[in-house]
Amino acid sequence: MNSTTAVAPHPRPTGTRQDVAPYADAVRAHAERDWLRLNVPGHAAEADSPLAEAFGPGLLTLDFPPLLEGLDLGTGTPMDRATELAAEAWGARRTWFLTNGASQGNQIASLITPMLGRTLVVQRSVHSSVIDGLVLSGLKAAFVQPSLDTEQGIAHGVTAAAVAEALSSHPDAAAVYVVSPSYFGAVADIRAIADTAHAHGVPLIVDEAWGSHFGFHPGLPSGALAQGADLVTSSTHKLAGSLTQSAMLHLGQGPFADLLEPLIDRAHRLVQSTSSSAILLASLDVARRALACGQDTIGTSLQAADRIRAVLRRLGRYEVVSDGFGRFPDIVAADPLRVAIDTRAGGISGHEARRLLFRDHQIMVEVATDSAVVAVLGAGSAPDTDRFVEALHTLPRPLGTEADRGIRLSLPAPGEAVLTPREAFMSPGRVVPAVEAVGRVSADTLAAYPPGIPNVLPGEVITSQTVRFLQLTASAPNGHVRGAVDPTVSHLRVVDA
Known part of the structure; x- marks a missing residue:
C-alpha cells in the first residue's frame, strides 16, 4: 500500500x-x-x-x-x-x-x-x-x-x-x-x-x-x-x-x-x-x-491471520492477493482479518477449491471466484489455522501448468445506462432467452453472489460479455446470480420496449 x-x-x-x-x-x-x-x-x-x-x-x-x-x-x-x-x-x-x-x-x-x-x-x-x-x-x-x-x-x-x-x-x-x-x-x-x-x-x-x-x-x-x-x-x-x-x-x-x-x-x-x-x-x-473490551482477543485473531499468510508465502504454492494491493492508487490499507488467496496460482480454480474444502475437509470459506477464495476471521475468533493451511495444500492441481490454466475470468464492463434504476425496474418487462436479451435494457439487478456487486443494473444495456460472465458464474460450484429469473441465467428480464 x-x-x-x-x-x-x-x-x-x-x-x-x-x-x-x-x-x-x-x-x-x-x-x-x-x-x-x-x-x-x-x-x-x-x-x-x-x-x-x-x-x-x-x-x-x-x-x-x-x-x-x-x-x-x-x-x-x-x-x-x-x-x-x-x-x-x-x-x-x-x-x-x-x-x-x-x-x-x-x-x-x-x-x-x-x-x-x-x-x-x-x-x-x-x-x-x-x-x-x-x-x-x-x-x-x-x-x-x-x-x-x-x-x-x-x-x-x-x-x-x-x-x-x-x-x-x-x-x-x-x-x-x-x-x-x-x-x-x-x-x-x-x-x-x-x-x-x-x-x-x-x-x-x-x-x-x-x-x-x-x-x-x-x-x-x-x-x-x-x-x-x-x-x-x-x-x-x-x-x-x-x-x-x-x-x-x-x-x-x-x-x-x-x-x-x-x-x-x-x-x-x-x-x-x-x-x-x-x-x-x-x-x-x-x-x-x-x-x-476485546483488544487481547482481537490481537489473537490478527496473529492467526498473519500465520496463514506467512505459511502460504513460505510454501509458495498459492499467492496472497493483498500482496498486490500496492499497484492500485485507491488502496491505502488492507483488512488483516480477510485472507484472500489466489488459488489459480496453485493450480486450482477458486470455485473448485471452495467445493473440495467444503466437501472433503468440512471447511467453509467466505467466497470463491474463478481465481481465488477469501477466508475471514471474526474479530476475537481463534480458528485452527493449521487445519486450513494443510487442507489447502492437499487440494489437487487440475489446472496443471500455467499454460493449462488458460485465461482468468474477467469482470465485464458495464453496459450503457439509458434509464434510471427506478424507471427500468418499474417499466413493463418481458422475460426473453439470454441470447435475445443482448443489446436490450435490463429490468433487473444481476449480481454474482457473493459478493453481491451488480454486474448489470436496471436501466443498463445487457452485453454478450456480461451474459457469458453470469452464466459461467452460475454454472460454477456454489455459483449464484442474485436477481436472475432462473438459476442458470438462461433467460433475462428486459424492459419491454
Missing part, C-alpha cells in the same frame, strides 16, 4: 462504561421471570413446542416482541442505553440497530438522499442493496468506476480525484456513496474522499459492511467515521460477532449531522420491522461490548 496515505487506528473508549450490555442483560432478566405468554410470538416459549425440540427451550425464552416495559418501551430504556454505548464505541453521534442487515442501512441511506439533491454520485461496485435503494428513491446515479484487478477479476475502490470529477460534472449531487473496505479487504482513502465531498457541499456515505471491526485494535485500520464519513452502514454480524442479519447504522459527527438525523429517523421507521427480534438486537449489544 501507499505508506504516505496509510490510515492510523482510531482509539475507542474502553473501561467500565463499555463493559456492560444493558439490553442483552435486560432481555435475559426478562426471560428468567415466570411468564404466562398469551401474546406473540405464537410458540409462547413452551418447552414441548416443535421449536423447543429443534433449538432448545432457552432460545425461545429470549424471543420477545418489541415495545415491552423494561426493555425498549419509553425513554432511558436498556435499548436506549445500548444504542448510546454503540454510538460511543464507534465514535458516532447516533447509532441505530438494524435487523435486516447492512442492506437495510443502505436502503435507509438511499431513501434520505432525494432530500439533498437529484443525483447520487456512487461507486459502480457498490452492493446490490444500494441499487435497490436507488430503485426505492428514484434518484439518478452518476457512477464512479473503481480500479480493477484484471488478473484476479475483482474490483477495488475509487480515488478522491475520480469522485471530484464526478461531483464537478453533477452540480445537483445529493451525496457521495462509496464502499470501504472491499470484499477482498482493500481500504480506500476515506479521509481524502470525505474532504472532497465536503468541499463540494455534500455528505459522504460509506458502506463499511465489511469493516465494522475497524478501529478496535491498533493492528486494524481506522473506521470510516474517524476518517470524516457522515453516514456509515456497519454489517456487525460479519466480522464483529453479532448474529446473522443484525447490523448498525452510524451517523457521524460532521457538518451534515443536524440535517441527516431527522431524515434517518423517518427512513428507519419506514423500513425497520415492527417485529424486530430481541435476540438479534441483544446480539448487537453483546458484540459491541466484546469489541470495545
